[in-house]
């Protein structure tokens with residue numbers, strides 16, 4: 001029997017503004033809190049325990065990678081148009097303690113969002129093979 005796929009992290013019920021509960025129009029990312037990371041790790045441990053329990057004893061035991069960490073983990077914050085932070089801020093990843101959208105700070109927030117990693121531009125094109133270069 002196929003293992004059911006994990007539920008998507010974003011459930012339709014969460015697509016409401018976290019400030020007023022209205023329909024979400026915009027979203028941005030923030031780092032998970034320690035509790036949220038612990039929840040994810042606990043859920044993963046449960047899943048692994050179940051896999052081990054259901055594993056065929058005649059086969060080698062299932063192997064699991066390292067447990068999830070906060071690295072690269074983000075949570076999506078939803079807001080309606082009225083509670084939206086500004087566009088530049090919404091493009092960044094906020095800290096786990098960011099209280100946005102907090103009406104007192106709008107359209108800003110009370111954290112210093114992470115600067116996105118700078119993607120180095122690949123401006124050095126790979127040279128073509130010799131026999132592809134036509135001499136004019």
Ligand SMILES: [Zn+2]
Nearest residue numbers: 017020080083
């Ligand atoms: Zn709202």
Ligand SMILES: [Zn+2]
Nearest residue numbers: 094098109111
């Ligand atoms: Zn923030």
